Amino acid sequence: xxxxxxxxxxxxxxxxxxxxxxxxxxxxxxxxxxxxxxxxxxxxxxxxxxxxxxxxxxxxxxxxxxxxxxxxxxxxxxxxxxxxxxxxxxxxxxxxxxxxxxxxxxxxxxxxxxxxxxxxxxxxxxxxxxxxxxxxxxxxxxxxxxxxxxxxxxxxxxxxxxxxxxxxxxxxxxxxxxxxxxxxxxxxxxxxxxxxxxxxxxxxxxxxxxxxxxxxxxxxxxxxxxxxxxxxxxxxxxxxxxxxxxxxxxxxxxxxxxxxxxxxxxxxxxxxxxxxxxxxxxxxxxxxxxxxxxxxxxxxxxxxxxxxxxxxxxxxxxxxxxxxxxxxxxxxxxxxxxxxxxxxxxxxxxxxxxxxxxxxxxxxxxxxxxxxxxxxxxxxxxxxxxxxxxxxxxxxx
Amino acid sequence: xxxxxxxxxxxxxxxxxxxxxxxxxxxxxxxxxxxxxxxxxxxxxxxxxxxxxxxxxxxxxxxxxxxxxxxxxxxxxxxxxxxxxxxxxxxxxxxxxxxxxxxxxxxxxxxxxxxxxxxxxxxxxxxxxxxxxxxxxxxxxxxxxxxxxxxxxxxxxxxxxxxxxxxxxxxxxxxxxxxxxxxxxxxxxxxxxxxxxxxxxxxxxxxxxxxxxxxxxxxxxxxxxxxxxxxxxxxxxxxxxx
Numbered sequence: 001x002x003x004x005x006x007x008x009x010x011x012x013x014x015x016x017x018x019x020x021x022x023x024x025x026x027x028x029x030x031x032x033x034x035x036x037x038x039x040x041x042x043x044x045x046x047x048x049x050x051x052x053x054x055x056x057x058x059x060x061x062x063x064x065x066x067x068x069x070x071x072x073x074x075x076x077x078x079x080x081x082x083x084x085x086x087x088x089x090x091x092x093x094x095x096x097x098x099x100x101x102x103x104x105x106x107x108x109x110x111x112x113x114x115x116x117x118x119x120x121x122x123x124x125x126x127x128x129x130x131x132x133x134x135x136x137x138x139x140x141x142x143x144x145x146x147x148x149x150x151x152x153x154x155x156x157x158x159x160x161x162x163x164x165x166x167x168x169x170x171x172x173x174x175x176x177x178x179x180x181x182x183x184x185x186x187x188x189x190x191x192x193x194x195x196x197x198x199x200x201x202x203x204x205x206x207x208x209x210x211x212x213x214x215x216x217x218x219x220x221x222x223x224x225x226x227x228x229x230x231x232x233x234x235x236x237x238x239x240x241x242x243x244x245x246x247x248x249x250x251x252x253x254x255x256x257x258x259x260x261x262x263x264x265x266x267x268x269x270x271x272x273x274x275x276x277x278x279x280x281x282x283x284x285x286x287x288x289x290x291x292x293x294x295x296x297x298x299x300x301x302x303x304x305x306x307x308x309x310x311x312x313x314x315x316x317x318x319x320x321x322x323x324x325x326x327x328x329x330x331x332x333x334x335x336x337x338x339x340x341x342x343x344x345x346x347x348x349x350x351x352x353x354x355x356x357x358x359x360x361x362x363x364x365x366x367x368x369x370x371x372x373x374x375x376x377x378x379x380x381x382x383x384x385x386x387x388x389x390x391x392x393x394x395x396x397x
Numbered sequence: 398x399x400x401x402x403x404x405x406x407x408x409x410x411x412x413x414x415x416x417x418x419x420x421x422x423x424x425x426x427x428x429x430x431x432x433x434x435x436x437x438x439x440x441x442x443x444x445x446x447x448x449x450x451x452x453x454x455x456x457x458x459x460x461x462x463x464x465x466x467x468x469x470x471x472x473x474x475x476x477x478x479x480x481x482x483x484x485x486x487x488x489x490x491x492x493x494x495x496x497x498x499x500x501x502x503x504x505x506x507x508x509x510x511x512x513x514x515x516x517x518x519x520x521x522x523x524x525x526x527x528x529x530x531x532x533x534x535x536x537x538x539x540x541x542x543x544x545x546x547x548x549x550x551x552x553x554x555x556x557x558x559x560x561x562x563x564x565x566x567x568x569x570x571x572x573x574x575x576x577x578x579x580x581x582x583x584x585x586x587x588x589x590x591x592x593x594x595x596x597x598x599x600x601x602x603x604x605x606x607x608x609x610x611x612x613x614x615x616x617x618x619x620x621x622x623x624x625x626x627x628x629x630x631x632x633x634x635x636x637x638x639x
Contacts, residue, residue: 007515
């Protein structure tokens with residue numbers, strides 16, 4: 001603690017879990033937007049990641065509300081926001097934004113995309129699995145040419161609706177922060193847009209990592225064209241994201257409202273590591289330079305010619321750095337916004353608890369849970385189209 | 398019509414109808430009558446039994462304590478804050494007695510040190526502030542007084558006093574060497590006592606020609622230890638020479 005703070009600012013009300021929540025929804029929106037690239041904009045290179053992105057988005061979306069439930073307590077009352085909608089409260093509308101996105105966008109799109117396969121799997125398998133697949137098809141087992149064409153066009157339309165919905169989902173999260181006008185660190189119309197682009201960055205980076213890891217562990221060859229394209233999109237999204245953040249920052253500096261002094265202190269002391277070191281240097285500048293140098297999408301062959309193996313490693317490291325950077329962004333927004341006093345004259349501190357419902361252990365648990373769900377989803381609905389797994393790893397070389 | 402449409406429509410219809418059925422079953426009747434809440438909640442709350450009597454009630458039977466408290470630093474802290482809800486006691490004073498909180502936990506609720514308390518609010522660190530004794534043993538809970546600052550120098554300068562007491566200077570008072578204004582005790586950092594500044598001060602007892610007790614060891618003030626002041630070599634509160 002330093003300087004003067006109001007009594008109710010000593011303890012932070014929005015804890016680590018609230019950092020996690022925008023991080024998770026960002027991954028959902030980002031992964032979905034990546035999937036829609038293939039679907040709507042016909043970017044053929046990223047096709048191998050299409051289904052993986054959808055399942056990733058689904059797995060993370062299922063976990064996204066859990067931090068909120070844990071933070072608020074009383075999960076048994078959560079259904080009430082559906083029963084008595086309060087249209088005056090952006091937070092209370094969350095249930096509907098979420099339900100729309102889950103039921104109307106993601107589940108439908110996955111369903112249309114997998115329906116043919118599920119019908120086939122239902123026919124091939126026996127026992128419980130057969131029934132599971134059959135129930136999942138909802139009994140719609142017609143896989144005639146005409147019916148499949150309908151699946152395809154329905155899927156495309158849902159994606160078209162889905163893109164604004166993904167924008168809505170994550171823009172909404174940014175909106176919640178941006179609309180808190182009493183807090184100079186949050187209150188900014190750019191907030192939803194910044195959130196959105198950082199969401200795309202994190203989603204693409206996550207799918208890139210997942211794609212590389214899953215391919216490697218299935219002893220397949222990584223499709224370099226796909227990876228290069230992903231890296232290229234990652235680069236573009238990162239450029240826009242960084243520019244927006246910089247715009248926001250410069251705008252604040254130029255406006256120089258009375259809060260600027262305390263925000264300066266905030267950045268120089270409390271947020272130095274997480275904002276300057278992790279977010280800007282590690283999460284943005286280093287990946288930007290690395291991607292710009294090696295990505296063959298920007299200049300044929302890349303500014304630096306690199307063998308694919310090296311490029312893979314660079315992509316992987318850049319994507320992991322970006323994840324750390326994006327998590328820091330969420331931290332800086334959520335925790336940073338509560339570290340300074342509304343009197344603009346003092347800073348408090350935030351100590352993360354280890355156990356406890358809002359603690360570090362819970363956060364790590366909730367961060368791992370989507371991967372468990374993803375694993376189950378992948379077992380149930382294999383997203384790969386490259387034939388059965390080889391029994392033995394291919395001979396090296 | 399493709400087979401998918403009716404199947405999906407059915408699922409969504411079930412969900413939407415389910416929502417409306419749940420709404421009609423679960424949303425209380427009076428919800429929304431007055432605002433975004435159950436209007437009947439007001440009656441429910443009104444129907445709760447009264448547990449607090451209010452401090453005015455206590456005055457009738459506990460006049461001395463009530464008057465004491467009303468004039469004290471705790472005038473803003475009502476009886477039932479400490480003694481708990483006492484409506485039942487007022488109704489039946491002999492049978493039902495309110496709690497008498499003698500544990501330290503109660504006072505610490507308000508007086509434990511916390512940066513979020515307003516500046517100047519009396520606060521203590523319960524771990525170091527006379528632990529293992531009930532607060533009421535030293536502070537009258539119905540009329541706590543602000544602490545009086547101790548008068549003796551030793552209360553605050555304990556270490557110096559202890560050293561001095563076993564030193565060759567044991568017979569000297571603080572006042573021999575320091576002039577401490579009365580205000581120093583109340584506001585020690587702002588009002589400072591004097592400290593000896595020159596060699597000649599020690600010379601009043603130790604110089605060869607000093608008019609002091611024979612027993613006091615003498616030095617040649619002009620040569621001994623020049624050019625330093627005496628307390629660069631001899632700690633005045635524990636002077637050593639041998």
